[in-house]
Amino acid sequence: MKKWILAVAISAAISGCAIQSANNAIDVTTAQANLPAGVSLVETVSLTDSEIGIAYKKYRLANGLTVILHQDTSDPLVHVDVTYHVGSARELAGRSGFAHLFEHMMFQGSQHVGDEQHFKVVTEAGGTLNGTTNSDRTNYFETVPSNQLEKMLWLESDRMGFFLPALTSEKFEVQRETVKNERAQRIDNRPYGRLGERFAQAVYPEGHPYSWPVIGWPEDLDRATLDDVKHFFERWYGPNNATLTIGGDFDEAQTLSWVNKYFGEIPSGPQVESATKTPVTLDKTRYISMEDKVHLPLLYVGMPTVYAGHPDEAALDLLANIIGGGPTSLLYKNLVKEGYAVQASVGHPCQELACQFTLYALANPATGGKLALLEEKIDQSIAEFEQRGVTDEDLQKVKVQFEADTIFGLQSVRGKVSTLAANQTFYANPNMVAQDLARYQSVTKQDVMRVFNQYIKDKPKVVMSVVPEGQSQLVAKADNFTPTALPVAAEAVTGLTDIKPVVSSFDRATMPQVGKAPVLTVPSLWTSSLSNGIEVMGTESEETPTAELVIYLEGGHRAVPVEKAGLAQLTAAMMGESSTQHTTEELAHKLEMLGSSISFGAGISQSYVQVSSLSKNLAATLAILEERLFNPGFNRADFERVKQQQIQSLQQAMTNPSYMASNGFSALLYGKNTVMGNSQLGTVESLSALTLEDVKAFYQQQYTAGSAQMVMVSDLAKDNVISMLSGLSQWSGKATTLTPINKRLYAAPATIYIIDKPDAAQSEINIGKRALSYDGTGEYFKANLMNYPLGGAFNSRINLNLREDKGYTYGARTQFSGQEDTGEFIASASVRTDVTGAAISEFIKEIQTYQQTGMNDKELAFLRNSITQGQALDFETPYQKAGFIRRIQRYQLDPQFTQQQTQIINAITTTELNSLAKSLLDINTMVILVVGDKDVIQKQLAPLGYPIQVIN
Known part of the structure; x- marks a missing residue:
């Protein structure tokens, strides 16, 4: 309905x-x-x-646990979320990182759930799971087939009520190392990774709970003890500080009975008071800066405003959108359009206790890269807003966008459950969707100008400059602020009270049995063709009144010669600019007023156009698509700007270790002098040589009806959709021709290749080779089954070894990936620099052992259960449905291929899978690539006995 x-x-x-x-x-x-x-x-x-x-x-148990149930029978799945109202804001000075560290600890088993079993149980049930921590809450969630609900409640209740008996110092030390690896990978080894934590130190006063990072300071993590972790659990993880939200296809009476059984006898924890929302103010503008391993200087400006849910939050959000929310904004016009910045944007991120009004710009080195100039341009844009004021269209545009974003956010059960859980946690009211829409709808022009004058105009701010190493002359202004180091809190946790141990009325050690697996219903598909022969495949999905259209064009990066690498992406970017009838800004404005988006892109072997729209606005959105598709402006000024942006984006990416590893690995497998061996972004040399005439020629070659296929997911009926797509029948042109990929080897196997990144906090490891091309039910599909116990799941051999046992990495994996005529096998991880050699040795050992002995019967049973039951989660959202349809369309699969896959999984033997392992996983046929600090890692690699080459 x-x-x-x-x-x-x-x-x-x-x-x-x-x-x-x-x-x-x-x-x-x-x-x-x-x-x-x-x-x-x-x-x-x-x-x-x-x-x-x-x-x-909404229900409440006697122990204070809030329970929210949302029925959605559209798919045979349930989503379970337990949100605890505790995040890093509940920590004390010098004791940061506990909330996030504890999130990791909660996956390590409890009194009745064995070590590493939480991931295993959920994955084997065909589900997905994770946990997240922010400043104000920690949540744990699972999405599983509907027959697995009781098991999820058993798992979540056991770690709520019976976590401490299973906590050991060994688990604590492993997870402390895992968190350090996460910090190294996501913050220390990533360009601009430390921006947020440095900025927070300056914008919030000393001791404010937002002045330290959620992941914690390294010295605070080292300071933590096992008793600190125990006390943190006792203080904050009681049922009275939690909300259990369940959404999906379930029996309500049975579910309440289970909830009461598993959670009802857990005693309440200490009383939790709401945190104080103290207004944050700055006495003067604070300038801070840092040098980083980046290519583009970045200016980040911010000032404190209100807090989430404050009456002025909505007006400030609208103000941010007007000043810097996309191609129609003032910041885009004055900084990006004029060539001073590669990117620029404004936001108003809000947390429970405080919000910030933030503006950022990535400087364009072509105009000098001086951040003082960007600060001046930002100030001028703010002044221009004051003179310009707010228009009726400004308000209408932002309100339509908010409405559309709200609807698109409710396309999945997880999205709805997350919304209910967050609203209950922060506002004690799950029912906020309509109220939020009304809140934004009621904002007036006077409201926007009032909050501008009250919070933004002439107010002190924090101005942060991030510049490339050795280029301090580019900072906006010399630093005038240094954070004060506060004394370490004597205790990590305060407010503890005596908590009685749980005495259970039943045997919790017995895992609940599951009911009959739900019947999987594959989306009902329809096919049609436009009058020019373009194939359209789709399905009708009545969950939300939205339409997702994707046009695929065979070609992409592969369709360009290597000397023009980057042309497919550059042409796609130009397709998103002006037409012959309207400017880029005018077209963007039209889409904003509809709450729609049209994006062009290019992958390895396809270009694509993605259209998202509310169904009521689909016809108007398609009219804009036709204008961009058939009448691109290819304006020279647009071209020079977009080309410069792509060059700068490429040079920025070249400072990112993961990009360096991915690009370097492709060059080893396919050859540096082939287009497959080069990034889709191109090279600085190839991009610099591209001309507007090259773009026009590739447009004629690539954007043709002969290359196109379409996928549509909407609540609209097939006939309505085809009628609306009729304008695309005027499209013509032959299919793009692709050159076959050379099969020869370009790099010597059984060799270690190093790409030097001095002072890297971690080493990126890629081990692999060319492998199978894609198929839906053949050897490629079976190879992925074979790989699942090795490195395809969280509790795979490789991840448990390198992450959980050794503490070398935040995550390690192996996978086969493929398309029509090529494929790869890759094992990868980002590891601590000091264990690079040891990590590679473990990779090699695991792959060799698996190749020689294969999986066992337990692992086969695990993958059977996990993959077959997990199919219940495959078709929930329009995006998932579109991906499923595209696989059928692109690879000409039987619409019932998933049933064939299930039959294969249930019938395949360890003998057949282990035979595949023996033939596909010979380590001596693989190359090993490491991106890291050569001076540190080379001496670790020598004892491995492989030839070593340093490459650019």
Whole structure:
């Protein structure tokens, strides 16, 4: 049933989504009488067909646990989320990183769940899982087939009530190393990675809970003890500080019974008071700077404003969008369009206790790269806004975008559950969707100008400069602020009270049995052709009133000669600029007023166009698509700007270790002098030589009806869709011709290649070779089955070894990837620099052992359960459905190929899979690439006995 008719007035939506009123109090009383003892019904929110929101029921257990249930029977799955109202803001000075470290600890087993079993149980059930931590909350979540719900409640309740008995110093030390590896990979070894934590130190006063990073300072992590972790759990992980949210296809009465059984006897924790929302102010503008391993200087400006949910939050969000929210904004016009910056944007990120109004710009070295000039241009843009004011179209554009973003965010059960959980955690009210829409709809021009004058105009700010190493002359202004180091808190946790151990009324050591696996329903597909022969394949999905159209064009990066590498991507970028009828800004404005997006891109062997729209605006969006597709402006000024942006983006990427590894590995496998051996971004030399005439010629070659196929997912019926697509019938042209990929080897196998990155915090390792091309049910598919226990799941041999046992990395994996006529096998990880040699040795050992002895029967049973049951999660969102359809279309698969895959999985033997391992995983046929600090790692690699070559 459709519940998303957007024409209804927001005020009607609010009144319609109200909590149960007095006239149905009898129903509530009746419902309460049928509940398990200790479970109370708090509220029920239901929707009619004309309302925007999320229907749910909210309950509370006697121990304080809040339970929210949302029914969605559209797919045979459930999403379980446990959110604890604790993040890094609850930490103390000198004791940072506990909330995030504890998130890791919670996956290490509990009294009745063995070590590493949480991941194994969920993965074997066909599910996905993770946990995240931010400043204000920590959440743990699983998406699984609907028959696995009781098992998930058993897992989550056991770590809520029975975590401490299984906590050991060995687990603690491994996870401390894992967090350090995560920090090294995501912050220390990434360009601009330390920007956020340095900026927070300057914008928040000493001791403010947002002044330290969520992941923690390294010295604080070293300072942590096992007792600190225990006390953190006892203080913050009680049921009275948690919200359990369940969405999907489940029986409500049975679910409440399970919830009460597994969670009801866990005692409440210490009382939790709401954190204080103290206004943040700056006494003067603070300038800070840092040198980093980056190519582009970056200016980041920010000032404190309000807090999440504050009455002025919506107006500040709209203000940010007007000043710097895309191609129609002032910042884009004055900085990007004029060539002073490669990128520029404004945001208003909000957290529970505080928000920031932030502006950033990546300097264009072609205009000198001086950040003082960018600061001047930003100030001029702010002054221009004051003179210009707010227009009716400004408000309408932002409100339409917010509405569209809200709808697109509710396409999955996880999206809806996350929304309910967050609203309950921070506002004690899950029912905020319609209210948020109303809040943004009610913002006036006067509101925007008022918040501008109150929070932004002439206010002190933090101005941070990030410049390439050795180029301090580019900073906006000399530093005038140094953070104060506060004394370390005597205790890591305060507010502890005595907590009684849980005495369970049943045997928790027995894992719950699961019911019959849900019947998987593959989306019902339709096919059609436009009058010019373009194939269209789609499905009707009534979850939301949205349309996702993707046009695929065979060719992409492979269709250009190597000396023109980067041309496919450059042409795609130009397709997103002006047409012969309208400027880039005018077209962007049209899309913004519709809440739609059209993006052009290019992959290795395809160019593509992706269209996202509310269904009611699809026809108008397609008219803009046709204009861009058939009448590109190819304006010379656009070309010079876009080309310069791509060159600078490439040079920036060349400072990123993961990009260096990916590009270097492709060059080893396919040859540096072939297009497959070069990045889709191109090289500085190839991009510099490209001309506007090259773009025009590639457009004629690539953007043709003969190369095109389309995929559509929408709530609209097939006939309506085809009628709207009729304008694309005027498209003509022959298919793009692709040159076959050379099969020869370009790099010597059994050789270690090093790309030097001095002072790298970690080493990027890639081990692999050319391998199988894609197929849906043949050897390629079976090779991925074979690989699953080796490195295809979290609890694979390689990840458990390198991450969980050794603490070398944040994650290690192996995979086969392929397309029509080529493929690769790759094992990869980002590891601590000091264990680079040891990590490669472990990779080699694991691959050799697996090749020689293969998997065992338990591993085969695990992959069977995991992959077959996981199919229930494959078709939930329009994006997932589109990907499924595209595989069928591109590789000419049987629409029932997933059933054939299931038959293969259930019938295949360890003998057949181990035979594949023996033939495909010979380590001596593979190359080894390491991106890291050559002076540090080379002496570690020598004892491995492989020839070593240093390459550029």
